[in-house]
Amino acid sequence: MATVTLENLKKSFGKTEVIQGIDIDIADGEFVVIVGPSGCGKSTLLRMVAGLETATSGEVRIDGKRVNDVEPMDRDIAMVFQNYALYPHMSVFDNMAYGLKIQKVAKPEIAERVQTAAKLLQLEPYLQRKPRELSGGQRQRVAMGRAIVRKPAVFLFDEPLSNLDAKLRVQMRLEIKALQRELGVTSLYVTHDQVEAMTLADRMIVMNAGVADQIGAPLDVYADPATEFVAGFIGSPPTNFIDAALLDGERAGRIGIRPEHVRLAEQGRIEAVVVYAEALGAETLVHLRAGDGQQITVRQESGLAIPTEGQSCGLAWDSAQVMRFDEAGLRQR
Amino acid sequence: MEKRVTFKGRWLPLLLVLPQIAITAIFFFYPAGQAIWQSLFIPDPFGLSMRWVGLGNFEFLLSDPYYRASFVTTAVFSILVTLVSMGVALYLAVLADRLIKGSGTYRTLLIWPYAVAPAVAGVLWLFMFNTRVGVVTWYLGLLGYDWNHVLNEGEAMGLVVVASAWGRISYNFLFFLAGLQAIPKSVIEAAAIDGAHFWTRFRTIVFPLLSPTTFFLMVVNIIYAFFETFGVIHTITSGGPQQATTILVYKVYSDGFVGQDLGSSAAQSVILLLIVSVLTVVQFKYIERRVHY
Numbered sequence A: 001m002a003t004v005t006l007e008n009l010k011k012s013f014g015k016t017e018v019i020q021g022i023d024i025d026i027a028d029g030e031f032v033v034i035v036g037p038s039g040c041g042k043s044t045l046l047r048m049v050a051g052l053e054t055a056t057s058g059e060v061r062i063d064g065k066r067v068n069d070v071e072p073m074d075r076d077i078a079m080v081f082q083n084y085a086l087y088p089h090m091s092v093f094d095n096m097a098y099g100l101k102i103q104k105v106a107k108p109e110i111a112e113r114v115q116t117a118a119k120l121l122q123l124e125p126y127l128q129r130k131p132r133e134l135s136g137g138q139r140q141r142v143a144m145g146r147a148i149v150r151k152p153a154v155f156l157f158d159e160p161l162s163n164l165d166a167k168l169r170v171q172m173r174l175e176i177k178a179l180q181r182e183l184g185v186t187s188l189y190v191t192h193d194q195v196e197a198m199t200l201a202d203r204m205i206v207m208n209a210g211v212a213d214q215i216g217a218p219l220d221v222y223a224d225p226a227t228e229f230v231a232g233f234i235g236s237p238p239t240n241f242i243d244a245a246l247l248d249g250e251r252a253g254r255i256g257i258r259p260e261h262v263r264l265a266e267q268g269r270i271e272a273v274v275v276y277a278e279a280l281g282a283e284t285l286v287h288l289r290a291g292d293g294q295q296i297t298v299r300q301e302s303g304l305a306i307p308t309e310g311q312s313c314g315l316a317w318d319s320a321q322v323m324r325f326d327e328a329g330l331r332q333r
Numbered sequence B: 001m002e003k004r005v006t007f008k009g010r011w012l013p014l015l016l017v018l019p020q021i022a023i024t025a026i027f028f029f030y031p032a033g034q035a036i037w038q039s040l041f042i043p044d045p046f047g048l049s050m051r052w053v054g055l056g057n058f059e060f061l062l063s064d065p066y067y068r069a070s071f072v073t074t075a076v077f078s079i080l081v082t083l084v085s086m087g088v089a090l091y092l093a094v095l096a097d098r099l100i101k102g103s104g105t106y107r108t109l110l111i112w113p114y115a116v117a118p119a120v121a122g123v124l125w126l127f128m129f130n131t132r133v134g135v136v137t138w139y140l141g142l143l144g145y146d147w148n149h150v151l152n153e154g155e156a157m158g159l160v161v162v163a164s165a166w167g168r169i170s171y172n173f174l175f176f177l178a179g180l181q182a183i184p185k186s187v188i189e190a191a192a193i194d195g196a197h198f199w200t201r202f203r204t205i206v207f208p209l210l211s212p213t214t215f216f217l218m219v220v221n222i223i224y225a226f227f228e229t230f231g232v233i234h235t236i237t238s239g240g241p242q243q244a245t246t247i248l249v250y251k252v253y254s255d256g257f258v259g260q261d262l263g264s265s266a267a268q269s270v271i272l273l274l275i276v277s278v279l280t281v282v283q284f285k286y287i288e289r290r291v292h293y
């Protein structure tokens, strides 16, 4: 059990600054998800915590102790990789026992700890198999098991579910969350999937090109995005953005309004043409094009009338739901 | 499904493989047949007549202490060449694998020796270790060591081993480097997080994952040491001193062409043929068995 603190953490590869100063205090047992588009520096950030990359400047502290110069093996962490990184020539048992054997844990205790983890992960029937004889979901579990048996202070996950199919991904997501609750181990989890982030996180770090645009609880971030990027990235379908000039003439910047906050109306604030409508059963997504070519999505209940394609509609919304952003993308309150 | 080209008729396919069959027949089956045939006779010293001796040549060979000694010499020589060339190659490959910049240059430089013909390599090493004018000999002399591979059997063996292994390092290096680079980086990182230091990682992860490459190279290198080192031995020691570097292939040459004992030489060729067959079977078995872990 441990806290993790990042203080003005930066990383450059050559001249490009990939991580531009991240600060966060992670509480003991907290599940923090780093989310952002591909290439924004999530893995690099996680690898600095693991000790697989050296920080260019700033500090990483685990349980209050500065670990910048500590080897990965001495940081008391465990990591689950995107490709699982199992040892292909070892059985499932040996994969999980590897770290314990190196730590010279007594044989009976190794057997017991591996058994316990295998039971927890429903891997008992497969302990003597090689990784290549397992399905993707089972390999994923072995990777988790390898992390669990060592009883580390911190779990690090780098997109552990992105190689699984959609259904398995949802299932494993729930299992990871339950497991983390049960074990109470401080966790840092990287993903590019905002749904995964929303469902797993106690708090999430929304990253945009090496900067943490916002750090907060998922629903807070959703309800109150700090930047235009966060408003656009979190939520599906994404927030609609309209040039402020189109609405009240002289203002610069853009306004954002979530699809569920827009209504089709006779008399709207702006006019738009229906491009197509997706009836999803519980709800309908109506995609429209505004006068300036801007795409706008309206999410409405399935009971409401579905407009035909090519029809012109008014769009209405509550002023209270509008989010204003300046030209730099920062939220204007 | 594999896509196969099929030919209609019988003659076209035959015609197409004919050149290969002809070459194999003329340069392999015919001499091999001749060797087997000749191994059953002893020709007179003028080559005018041949006397049938059945398996006499083989009986004589197998009870000949010099021939038996040559087996031991061959084994020692092959094992040393294989160990030295693979060991050095693996060491260099591990170093190159850790380099991020400049590994291309490093690689190119290391490939050069492979382009040097064995005989030329032999002459090169001979010059360096020449007992009178060799550079290395001179420096060893300064250090108080009297190098003389013409008289000292151990030194002669050492020199042919080093010269043979040297030309082989490049080839092994390339395979080892490719093997190392095929190991996912994250597997190594996972082991590092699991607490394994460099040497432990090498012993428990890297080396086992390299084993297919290692095994393949072992077979290839043994075959090389057996059959392709003639040029090196011929230029450096001519099998001496006291036959200390006379490996089986060299003995075929020296008994047949120098000693003019054609019957015995032919019988030795047949024995070599058997050894090659066994090695080839081993090699094929290995190639079929593609998955190793």
Ligand SMILES: Nc1ncnc2c1ncn2[C@@H]1O[C@H](COP(=O)(O)OP(=O)(O)O)[C@@H](O)[C@H]1O
Pocket: A013, A018, A036, A037, A038, A039, A040, A041, A042, A043, A044, A045
């Ligand atoms: N070892 C490296 N050398 C140079 N650039 C790198 C290296 N690792 C990552 N990068 C760059 O850093 C940026 C962030 O990478 P990464 O952290 O892997 O992103 P993410 O995990 O969010 O997809 C990318 O632009 C990537 O090209």
Ligand SMILES: [Mg+2]
Pocket: A042, A043, A044, A159
């Ligand atoms: Mg990544």
